[in-house]
Amino acid sequence: MSYIEVLDVSKSYGDHKVLHNINLSVKQNEFVTLLGSSGCGKTTLLRSIAGLGSIDSGKIILDSEDITHKSPRDRNIGMIFQSYCLFPTMNVFNNVSYGLKLRKESQSKIKEEVMNALESVNLHQKIKSYPSQLSGGERQRVALARALVMKPKVLLLDEPFNAIDAKLRKSLQLKVKELHKEYEMTSIMVTHDQDEAMRMSDTIHLFKDGAIEQSGRPTELYLTPKSKYVASFMGNYNVLEAKDFSIITSGKYKGIKTVVLRPEAIEMKNERFGEITNGYSFEGVISDYIPQGNIVRFTVNIKNIELNVDILVDRFRDFSLNQKIYMKVTEDKILYYD
Numbered sequence: 001m002s003y004i005e006v007l008d009v010s011k012s013y014g015d016h017k018v019l020h021n022i023n024l025s026v027k028q029n030e031f032v033t034l035l036g037s038s039g040c041g042k043t044t045l046l047r048s049i050a051g052l053g054s055i056d057s058g059k060i061i062l063d064s065e066d067i068t069h070k071s072p073r074d075r076n077i078g079m080i081f082q083s084y085c086l087f088p089t090m091n092v093f094n095n096v097s098y099g100l101k102l103r104k105e106s107q108s109k110i111k112e113e114v115m116n117a118l119e120s121v122n123l124h125q126k127i128k129s130y131p132s133q134l135s136g137g138e139r140q141r142v143a144l145a146r147a148l149v150m151k152p153k154v155l156l157l158d159e160p161f162n163a164i165d166a167k168l169r170k171s172l173q174l175k176v177k178e179l180h181k182e183y184e185m186t187s188i189m190v191t192h193d194q195d196e197a198m199r200m201s202d203t204i205h206l207f208k209d210g211a212i213e214q215s216g217r218p219t220e221l222y223l224t225p226k227s228k229y230v231a232s233f234m235g236n237y238n239v240l241e242a243k244d245f246s247i248i249t250s251g252k253y254k255g256i257k258t259v260v261l262r263p264e265a266i267e268m269k270n271e272r273f274g275e276i277t278n279g280y281s282f283e284g285v286i287s288d289y290i291p292q293g294n295i296v297r298f299t300v301n302i303k304n305i306e307l308n309v310d311i312l313v314d315r316f317r318d319f320s321l322n323q324k325i326y327m328k329v330t331e332d333k334i335l336y337y338d
């Protein structure tokens, strides 16, 4: 059963149509991401759900209620922005308590709720600090506490980790996921980072030019991209025009479709493969490699065409730069697109 429904939503800025009849639904307690490149309309949709921007047509339903024309204050939706949007002249306690004061809650309740929210984000030691005295990660945690303290049914996050360095980003992503569960929220996050979307989402909606190109679980989008665009966006794929795959395979590939290969779908070794009846073999030279935790991503040059090949790190020592290597890919691992 859907908790949030976006029904046929369209929006233009002047002549520029940025949302084209968007339909999507979100289940209660789901963590959903709107993923896509810059300018494809993700933030416009998120702001429409929050009530911070109007739509030209369509409806937004929350918990069976039509909220399309409700004011943001009456939606019980919390929002976190990339730029934190904290009040610079208020300390942490006052930033977090702001919404509860507007709601005219009692002093004792405000104190209790604010301390609970700050403990959730491990910032209860910093209640007297001002935003300028905090790191980027701490500021974003204050913004998170400020949203949590209102106990929203829905949490909207607009690129919340953009301004935060890579290492801290991962721990904050985990924290957000943990709080999403603990507060039993339904969350929608905008991001352009495919790894972040893969890591955090129950469902991803991948946007292209103001429309949804594909929706599904992260593994679905990764393993069965419905178009060349999705395959390219989900990252790391080798997307090869037909003529290039024909060059790689020394003319064995005679098709006209674009060929898409996941880096881990290509086998690689130091000796020739035996005869291949259900796929293709080819040879190349290692031109680069990047260790990435449990895998190493090799770049292999094959007749001036480069492919990424992922190998588990325990086989790393079998290979070195400028070495000639042999590769194989079986038919069942190849995706073809027009």
Ligand SMILES: Nc1ncnc2c1ncn2[C@@H]1O[C@H](COP(=O)(O)OP(=O)(O)OP(=O)(O)O)[C@@H](O)[C@H]1O
Residues within 6 Å of the ligand: 013, 018, 036, 037, 038, 039, 040, 041, 042, 043, 044, 045, 190, 192
């Ligand atoms: N207030 C506005 N007035 C006019 N055009 C706007 C306005 N807000 C957004 N746009 C345009 O609408 C399009 C979609 O913007 P939006 O912010 O929704 O994209 P996005 O996918 O969130 O991109 P980003 O990841 O860069 O934030 C862009 O071309 C943008 O320039």
